[in-house]
Amino acid sequence: MIQRKRFIRLAICWGVLALSVAAHAQKTSKIGRFSVDKPIGCAPLTINISELDNFGNISRQYLYEDGAPVTNSATHTFNTPGTFNIVQVIGLDINPKTDTLEITVNSPEPPQVTVANCRNFSASVKVPASPYDFYRVYYTAVDSVDVLAGNYAVPHDYGVAGSFPVRVKGFYNGGNDGCGETNVTINTRQELTDPILNSMETFQDSTMLISATLNSGISYVLQVSENNGSTFSEIPLVFQGNQILLDQLLPMTNDYCFRLAAYDPCNNEYYYSNTLCQVSLAASFEQYRNLLNWVPPGPAAQSFEIYRNDTLYYQSANAGTTQYPDSTLICNTNYCYQVRVNYPVGFALSQVVCGTSFEKQNLTPITGIYSTYQGDDLFLSWESAEQANANTTYQAVYSFDGSNFSTGATFKSDITEQVVSNPQFLKNSYSYTIRYSDECDNLSPPGTITRPVFLNSEQQQTNTFHLTWNRYLPLTDGVRQYYVDLWDINMALLTTFDVWDPTFYELRLTSEYSNAAYVTVRAEGLGVDADFVTTSNRRAIAFHSDLYLPSAFTPNGDGLNEEFGVKGPEVSDFIFRIYNRWGELVFYTTEQPKGWNGVFKGARAPQGTYRYYVEGTDAGGRVIKKSGNFVLLKN
Numbered sequence: 001m002i003q004r005k006r007f008i009r010l011a012i013c014w015g016v017l018a019l020s021v022a023a024h025a026q027k028t029s030k031i032g033r034f035s036v037d038k039p040i041g042c043a044p045l046t047i048n049i050s051e052l053d054n055f056g057n058i059s060r061q062y063l064y065e066d067g068a069p070v071t072n073s074a075t076h077t078f079n080t081p082g083t084f085n086i087v088q089v090i091g092l093d094i095n096p097k098t099d100t101l102e103i104t105v106n107s108p109e110p111p112q113v114t115v116a117n118c119r120n121f122s123a124s125v126k127v128p129a130s131p132y133d134f135y136r137v138y139y140t141a142v143d144s145v146d147v148l149a150g151n152y153a154v155p156h157d158y159g160v161a162g163s164f165p166v167r168v169k170g171f172y173n174g175g176n177d178g179c180g181e182t183n184v185t186i187n188t189r190q191e192l193t194d195p196i197l198n199s200m201e202t203f204q205d206s207t208m209l210i211s212a213t214l215n216s217g218i219s220y221v222l223q224v225s226e227n228n229g230s231t232f233s234e235i236p237l238v239f240q241g242n243q244i245l246l247d248q249l250l251p252m253t254n255d256y257c258f259r260l261a262a263y264d265p266c267n268n269e270y271y272y273s274n275t276l277c278q279v280s281l282a283a284s285f286e287q288y289r290n291l292l293n294w295v296p297p298g299p300a301a302q303s304f305e306i307y308r309n310d311t312l313y314y315q316s317a318n319a320g321t322t323q324y325p326d327s328t329l330i331c332n333t334n335y336c337y338q339v340r341v342n343y344p345v346g347f348a349l350s351q352v353v354c355g356t357s358f359e360k361q362n363l364t365p366i367t368g369i370y371s372t373y374q375g376d377d378l379f380l381s382w383e384s385a386e387q388a389n390a391n392t393t394y395q396a397v398y399s400f401d402g403s404n405f406s407t408g409a410t411f412k413s414d415i416t417e418q419v420v421s422n423p424q425f426l427k428n429s430y431s432y433t434i435r436y437s438d439e440c441d442n443l444s445p446p447g448t449i450t451r452p453v454f455l456n457s458e459q460q461q462t463n464t465f466h467l468t469w470n471r472y473l474p475l476t477d478g479v480r481q482y483y484v485d486l487w488d489i490n491m492a493l494l495t496t497f498d499v500w501d502p503t504f505y506e507l508r509l510t511s512e513y514s515n516a517a518y519v520t521v522r523a524e525g526l527g528v529d530a531d532f533v534t535t536s537n538r539r540a541i542a543f544h545s546d547l548y549l550p551s552a553f554t555p556n557g558d559g560l561n562e563e564f565g566v567k568g569p570e571v572s573d574f575i576f577r578i579y580n581r582w583g584e585l586v587f588y589t590t591e592q593p594k595g596w597n598g599v600f601k602g603a604r605a606p607q608g609t610y611r612y613y614v615e616g617t618d619a620g621g622r623v624i625k626k627s628g629n630f631v632l633l634k635n
Contacts, residue, residue: 027174028052029101034088036101041175042108043081049074049088059091078105108180111135111170116152117217118266121188124155125168126219126265132170132179139166146171155266158188187217195220195260195273198242201349202278207247212260212273214242219263221270226254234261255280255295274345275300281339281350287360289327290335294350296322297341305340331359331440359440363387366434366447369474372534373452373520375491378425381417382434382447391439396420397446398430405433405446426537429454429470448474453482453536455521462546463509469521471502472534477527487538489517496522507541511569514543514618545569545618552631555598564612564630565595571616571624578612586610604635 027039033053038045051060051074064076065084078084088099113135114126127135129150138144139156147153158164169181196213203209214220222244223232235246260273277298284291292306301319305312306326314324319341329335336354340347368383380396396418397405433446451473458466472479484497484505494513499505499521509516518538525532547568553561566576570592578587578596586605587596598605614626 026050027101027103029086029088029099031096031099033090033099034101036086036103038103038176039101039174040104040172041106042172042179043105044077044079044178045103045105045176046075046077047086047103049076049086053090055090055092055094061089061091063087063089078103081105081107106131106172106179108178109170110180110182111168113168113182113184114219115166115184115186115217116219116263116265117187117189117192118155118264119189119191119269120157120266121159121161121190122155122157122266123164123166123186123188123217124265125153125166125184125186127151127153127168133173133175134171136169136171137166138168139164152265158186161188161190163187192218192262192264192271194271195262196345197258197260197273197276198346199349200258200276200278200346202280202351204351205247207245208256208278210244210246210258210276212242212244219265221261221263223259223261225257227256229257232259257298274343276343276346276348277301277341279339279341279348279350281337281353283337283353283355285355285357287358288329289325290329290337290355290357292324292326292337292339292353294322294339296320297348300343301341302344303342305342307338307340309336329357329359331357333357359442361387361438361440361442363436363438363442363444365445366436369432369434369448369450370532370534371432371450371452373537374419374535375538376426378420378432378452379417380420380432380434380450385436385444387438387444388436389438393437394418395435395437396432397435398425398432400428400430402431402449402451431473450474453521453523453534455519455536455539457519457539457541459541460506462544465507465509465519465541467505467507467519467521467539469503469536472523475525475529475532477525477529479523480526480530481524483522483524485520485522485535486513486516487518487520488515491518509541509543511543511545511618514545516541516543543618545571545622545624547571547614547616547624547626549612549614549626549628550630552633553598554634555604555632556634563595563597564632566592566614569618571618573615573617575615576612577614578610580605580610581608592616598632598635605632607632607635 026035026037028035035050035052036047038047061070061072062074063070064086066078066080083102083104086101086103090097109131111132112128116124116126118124125137127147127149132149134146134148136144136146137153143156145154164186166184166186167181170179193215198211198213200208200210221234224235225232255278257275257277259275262271279294279297281292281294297319303315303317303319304321306314306324334354334356336352338352339350364385364387366382366385370381372379395407397407399405431449431451433449435444435446437443451470453469453472455467455469460466467484482499482502484499484507486494488494494516497505507519517540519541520538521536523534547566549566550564553564555562574590574592576589577585580586586600609629609631611629612627616624618624
């Protein structure tokens with residue numbers, strides 16, 4: 001029920017003007033030689049000067065500082081607002097010859113008045129505190145009252161309901177009658193309408209927005225109590241339409257209740273609206289739940305509602321509830337909450353509180369992790385963990401020393417195998433394992449460690465390669481056998497060599513494998529892993545049909561180094577030529593075993609340097625071209 005409170009009539013101060021307008025006329029100049037009748041007023045302001053000196057009948061001139069020329073006239077009209085000095089100059093040899101007086105000319109601004117309706121068909125007008133000193137309120141053509149700035153005028157009883165024009169004019173003490181006036185309409189009524197608070201909302205930036213149902217012609221005061229107190233105090237009130245934004249309170253520190261007070265200045269009575277209390281929400285985001293807490297909204301509250309992400313999520317008729325645990329969550333998801341408390345009239349909204357849900361749990365490590373190379377890619381597979389699901393994110397991690405792991409690849413998948421392409425994996429022998437994280441960002445410990453067979457190849461001499469690799473990990477019963485596989489350029493298998501040393505093999509290529517391009521090592525499991533096969537990375541190799549020619553020979557008949565020829569595997573399309581230093585062809589053959597015996601044109605060739613050229617095609621179809629110099633000695 002709306003409350004009314006009446007105060008003793010003697011306490012009312014209507015701000016009635018007790019002094020006449022003329023009481024503050026006349027202003028005297030600085031040294032007292034003259035005065036003006038209106039030292040302040042509104043443009044156009046006409047002033048009259050009275051001379052106060054005893055200089056007799058002498059000339060006196062006046063400068064009015066508004067652009068008018070110097071004149072003898074003691075009457076002047078100021079048409080422009082401003083502050084002006086009237087300067088008097090006397091025609092007498094006396095010091096000082098001048099005297100001054102300052103006047104103020106203001107714009108005739110219409111006063112911003114407020115109509116205040118009262119019950120029983122009465123009304124008053126509240127006048128502003130500035131710019132005028134007092135105001136004259138013309139309730140009718142014949143009824144007027146004067147009221148000091150910032151006060152209510154003495155009310156007028158119209159006796160009936162209706163619309164009545166009212167004129168309000170501003171005055172300066174001692175001023176003219178030409179200042180601004182405002183025309184308003186008073187709509188009288190028998191009873192005042194009760195004010196209503198419709199809603200209030202608290203924001204994160206410590207502001208509140210209050211919405212109310214207001215009526216024109218009624219003076220309202222917003223009142224507040226702190227922390228559910230019963231004592232209300234007035235706060236500055238600035239309504240924009242039917243709303244008011246409060247930014248001077250501390251919503252995050254104190255809790256406030258608000259009400260509107262409608263004031264009847266004629267009877268000095270207040271009419272109170274319903275009360276709405278602030279809803280101050282706090283939320284703690286905990287394991288498995290988001291816990292909401294808010295301050296009790298007061299006994300008048302009827303129900304409350306919880307909005308989650310702008311959608312009604314929960315509601316209850318138990319308005320005394322001040323806590324709600326939200327456990328229906330998707331972890332690692334952002335949730336925003338707002339609480340609405342409903343009253344018999346109006347409602348209050350809390351600020352919006354947001355946070356991210358989480359769920360901490362220990363994830364079991366992955367077991368049964370296997371690895372193998374497929375060409376230049378590493379292929380990892382593993383047994384699925386119990387807690388893994390379609391939202392699981394896997395991480396392949398690697399380590400050079402088997403303990404300090406670095407992330408090599410991250411991928412989201414609901415399968416348990418993945419090809420991991422990384423050029424780094426082809427440079428060194430690493431150990432690998434799999435970790436996984438769930439949708440709540442929980443991360444599992446590293447799983448079992450796998451170390452794929454990593455092959456290194458070092459060429460020892462022509463067509464001989466020193467192959468080394470590490471043992472494969474892990475297999476329950478170990479590796480049954482290692483094999484060396486030889487492949488051509490198209491990765492077609494050429495042959496397989498059995499290996500009895502688990503980490504080493506010396507590969508010797510013959511012309512039979514002149515098409516060899518790659519070599520890999522393969523391991524086969526034993527026992528429970530009998531069906532498991534893993535392959536190492538591949539290394540490029542090539543069969544080389546190298547032809548050898550000495551740097552010198554001695555065809556002197558001693559049976560040693562008697563011919564200069566080509567040593568090495570047989571090649572097709574063989575051509576062998578030798579030239580002397582003058583460019584003459586001294587030897588030519590297409591028969592590979594045949595060499596030069598040092599005879600040219602039937603005689604022993606002279607000692608010196610000669611040049612050879614060899615061409616041919618090896619068993620792998622590669623073209624061979626060699627050239628160089630050699631020395632003929634002791635011929």
